[in-house]
Amino acid sequence: MATIATMLSSSLPGQPFCSFSNHAPSFSFKSITVTRPRPRTRTRTSFTWLNPQPRGVLVEETPPSSPSSASSRDGSIKVLALPENRSDDIQAEARALARAANASVYSPQLVASKYGSQPIKVVGRALQVLTAVGLFGLKLLVDQKSGVLDQNKRIRAIELRDTFTRLGPTFVKLGQGLSTRPDICPPEYLEELSELQDGLPTFPDEQAFECIERELGLSIDSIFSSISPRAVAAASLGQVYKGQLKYSGKLVAVKVQRPDIEEAIGLDFYLIRGLGFLINKYVNFITSDVVALVDEFARRVFQELNYVQEGQNARRFKKLYADKENIFVPDVFWDYTSVKVLTMEWVDGVKLSEQEAIERQGLKVLDLVNAGIQCSLRQLLEYGYFHADPHPGNLLATPEGKLAFLDFGMMSETPEEARYAIIGHVVHLVNRDYEAMARDYYDLDFLSRDVDVSPIVPALRNFFDDALNYTVSELNFKTLVDGLGNVLYQYPFNVPAYYALILRSLTVLEGLALYADPNFKVLAASYPYFAKRLLTDPNPYLRDALIELLFKDGKFRWNRLENLLTQGRKDRDFSAKEALQPVLKVLLSADGEDLRNLVIKEAARVSEAFTLGTMSETNRYIPHFVRTLVFNGNANGPFMMSETELQNMIELRDQVLRIWGLLQSSHDFDPAIFLPILQVLEQQPEARRLGGRVVSGITQRLAARFLQQILRVPSTASE
């Protein structure tokens, strides 16, 4: 069976599977410098701005060296608490939170009561949506009748993407959401919908500037020494301006929400929810609870409309993941942030999808993708707090070669048990343990425990046996995800949102990597992380998965351990000191009896391999006539081993030596870490018995061999 090492190290000529487009309008950041009278002293009373500059031009001014004040729209001066230290920052954040106190949250009841009383509005929008969606549905029906449903999947997927773009922000968001749901959409739809980004028109800049002033209670001129006259980027929910803060001179990105978007989204969700209700009732082949999905999704989109929340997400994300030197997360300026305005540090970077521009700067796309994969794995499987919208537009390469994350509106969390279950699932996949994989779906919350998983096992086997054989041709993450998607699509699964988002994160990164290197394998890049977690994490679920992996069918699998160590060592956080500790602890615990028995057997096998293997090898170098003399006429020596048996022993001995070498060459390996275990071995009666049994095991085997030799009974290789 191919090990994951061979599987992952083989080269895969894959194809880029999707293209990423950036529809955001681009504007150059031209500036006009204006000279203004500067106040001599910056006191509350003596400092007032002159007339505000006309909009539509970029005004720029040298930033004051120690600013602490700004004028409000009415001309009065407000003193801003600047985040010079942590306590100022906390206060500024508290003020932003207070500004967001009335932010709307999604409530199906509120939406129903609001739009239930506006029938004209509802009917108007319903007609618009129904015409677009109905036309699409009609085409599907015709396809079905003419037997070309499968054949036309790609065309229809593109049409659905365009329909969503035309219908506006809610549907763009819905399409983005659907693009992560393999349990709802076939693969062609997942691909096309995942390209739904930023393809929306801008709204008038005048309205955006008014919104900033209204939300922050300050005039534009008092906040910015310059601001781009036009939006530099437009996305589904807002548009972004580039500005320079007056008080610090810092360059910032100012995201301003689309006017009346809450109203539009609320109405759309009211309608979509109604549709979901009908689907639940009349469409049998959709097994998920569509109304619950719509509600969950609407809640998320409404959360995205609260930019103070987004700022907090960004801070949390920065704290957790920007400790690594290759990840950058922009900071938030709380004094200029409210529900509808978000001011963040400007990230000077190139989108990860613009690979030529990145290479021109002397950066390597694959290094950035690797940084993204490592960061995603930590997000998904370590802290469980992750960026749920990592499309290429939200990932920038900075000139220093860092990977910058943007857009923290949609974050998600992986429940703790699921984090471990996912790692276990990968291990089961690597071992082709399809029964265990099928059972994992309970832990992963895909299936309720009363569902019988036995019919799923053959489907998994069918797909993965094939997929895992694509070692040299096509195995990539997307192949696996699509395959899994196909299996899930056929059975009554309910894929939790976090899981779909995880797959999407990694698929997006793999898609980006494949542009740069068609042989790139996200699995190969991420397996060291899985191996490290498995070898070192004391969590009982992972510990059991490791034991299961190493001791299969009563035998210790040294090749698995060697492979895990080889892979795990590639992870930058690998610690040889911690490797195997979880298993060693179980060995001497009260419920480690089975493991102890296995270890005793294995210890005897290894000791025998060392002693007999080495002796037998040495024996070969003794001249034939000496051997005949010494061993009383039997030139084969005292071992009576077949050539295969001898070869197996030498292989085992060499493998154990290689594993020891791997541990020894790890930077923090200290053989003394085994000392406490030896002490326990000596002190505990159980452990002493264990030691005794190991010794007696070897003695017995040696004795048996000796007897066999005397009596000339052929030994069995399997012993």
Ligand SMILES: Nc1ncnc2c1ncn2[C@@H]1O[C@H](COP(=O)(O)OP(=O)(O)OP(=O)(O)O)[C@@H](O)[C@H]1O
């Ligand atoms: N801090 C920043 N520095 C530089 N550019 C930025 C920054 N923040 C946002 N942008 C630009 O604005 C675009 C849109 O921003 P963002 O993704 O945050 O908006 P959104 O409305 O949440 O979009 P989405 O439709 O992806 O949810 C980004 O793709 C990027 O081009």
